[in-house]
Amino acid sequence: MSSNSLPTTVSCNGRDYRFPSQPTVVVCMDGSEPGYIEAAIEAGLAPNCKRLMETGSNLLAKSVVPSFTNPNNMSIITGRPPAVHGIAGNYFYDPETGEEVMMNDARFLRAPTIMHAFHDAGARVAVITAKDKLRALLTKGIEFGPGRAVGFSSEKADQVSTVQNGIDDALGLVGMPLPEVYSGELSEFVFAAGVKLLETFKPDLMYLSTTDYIQHKAAPGSEIANTFYATIDRYIGELDAAGATLVITADHGMNDKHLSNGEPDVIYLQSLFDEWLGKPQAEGGARVILPITDPYVVHHGALGSFATVYLPNDANADELIGKLRAIDGIDEAMNKADAAERFELPTDRIGDLVVVSGQHKVLGTSADRHDLSGLTEPLRSHGGITEQTVPMIANRHITVDSGQELRNFDVFDVALNRCQSA
Numbered sequence: 001m002s003s004n005s006l007p008t009t010v011s012c013n014g015r016d017y018r019f020p021s022q023p024t025v026v027v028c029m030d031g032s033e034p035g036y037i038e039a040a041i042e043a044g045l046a047p048n049c050k051r052l053m054e055t056g057s058n059l060l061a062k063s064v065v066p067s068f069t070n071p072n073n074m075s076i077i078t079g080r081p082p083a084v085h086g087i088a089g090n091y092f093y094d095p096e097t098g099e100e101v102m103m104n105d106a107r108f109l110r111a112p113t114i115m116h117a118f119h120d121a122g123a124r125v126a127v128i129t130a131k132d133k134l135r136a137l138l139t140k141g142i143e144f145g146p147g148r149a150v151g152f153s154s155e156k157a158d159q160v161s162t163v164q165n166g167i168d169d170a171l172g173l174v175g176m177p178l179p180e181v182y183s184g185e186l187s188e189f190v191f192a193a194g195v196k197l198l199e200t201f202k203p204d205l206m207y208l209s210t211t212d213y214i215q216h217k218a219a220p221g222s223e224i225a226n227t228f229y230a231t232i233d234r235y236i237g238e239l240d241a242a243g244a245t246l247v248i249t250a251d252h253g254m255n256d257k258h259l260s261n262g263e264p265d266v267i268y269l270q271s272l273f274d275e276w277l278g279k280p281q282a283e284g285g286a287r288v289i290l291p292i293t294d295p296y297v298v299h300h301g302a303l304g305s306f307a308t309v310y311l312p313n314d315a316n317a318d319e320l321i322g323k324l325r326a327i328d329g330i331d332e333a334m335n336k337a338d339a340a341e342r343f344e345l346p347t348d349r350i351g352d353l354v355v356v357s358g359q360h361k362v363l364g365t366s367a368d369r370h371d372l373s374g375l376t377e378p379l380r381s382h383g384g385i386t387e388q389t390v391p392m393i394a395n396r397h398i399t400v401d402s403g404q405e406l407r408n409f410d411v412f413d414v415a416l417n418r419c420q421s422a
Contacts, residue, residue, distance in 0.1 A: 005122065012117035013080045017416040019123065020204050023244040024415050025194065028076055030069060030130070031212025031382065033253035034060060034391050039221035040229035048237030049393070057398040060389055061406035063252050065343045065356070066306035067387040068292050070103060070134065072251035073209055075409035077113045077138055081344035086110035087137070088349040089291020093310060100289065104133040106140040114412050115207060116141035119149055123204040127151040128193045130186045130211035138207065150201055154189035155181055173200070184214045184228045191235035198242050215254045216380050240395045247415040249408045250390035257303065257362045258378040267329055267357060269307055270365035276323060277315060286311050288365050289351060292383050301372045303362040305384030308351030317352060329361035331385060359386035396420050
């Protein structure tokens, strides 16, 4: 498509975005709690981030709740909350089939993505994600072909094809071996691919989404975290030096969720409901769903700070909410309608009750249903309101309306509409 026929704006889900006049890169740094980058800067390990934050913009935003990967990535890529796009967790109970399933199939997405809208408008787009669980959702609707679109995951970078991904040799492009899933290199590969695609494919719009393996393992300022951010800082410098408009946010924060002895500090909800209702789930009792659950539970054991509960018809919801609120470490317990309104969630995908735990607590089902053997460090996790604050960093000055609270899903609006020209 010639530049003369390209639109000046592109609409998606009720929001208008300016067509980029220069390459624009949006980055989701998975689990990047405010403090990680600052600690690396203080240690003298992140000079590029330091420069961006001083000469560009350094703001904070709020993620959606539940503060998990899938709902926030899909909010970012659609520009709207889960009530619009339908992805309310990584995992949910599908009442239509009676099955608990991963919500990573594109059929669960109820709204078009911004990348899809720009692709249809004639833009060259690229989407690189660390974990393959997000790839189908993030690239839904995009037709891959020579010179039009590229989309793949670090996890399966050795399995790409021109038809499915718009590229036939991702490993050769990046010049790195296939990274391990549980490694910092999985995220590094995303950035390395972004730099190479900016040089070769020259996308108009690119989305890079990493993994939070390091943030689950290590707190801000630790040697592990600082080393990781020092590596990422180099790629951020290269993206900036290439002349791209660059805006970085995160899908959620991260907190310590363990006791003083290092054991996870868990409230086991399924066990509580089995006791309160006098019958287990298998005999018609309550069903507790942990939306943090995904194929990669080694670093969190499926323990997060947000849960939904499906109740039997004869249960007294108000009485159970009262019991939940009386438990130390429960921040919020509410019915479906209240939760959907407060957190902008789809009512048909959150159960009858929603439970949110506090800053240093996580929610589980029952002790015998969680394999914690993969936790080699004291648990750090997310999902609640206390992990909702995330960075919004740009290499340009951002125009923000007075009194406006930025959301992480405003990041494309920021990058395309609110960043001043270089």
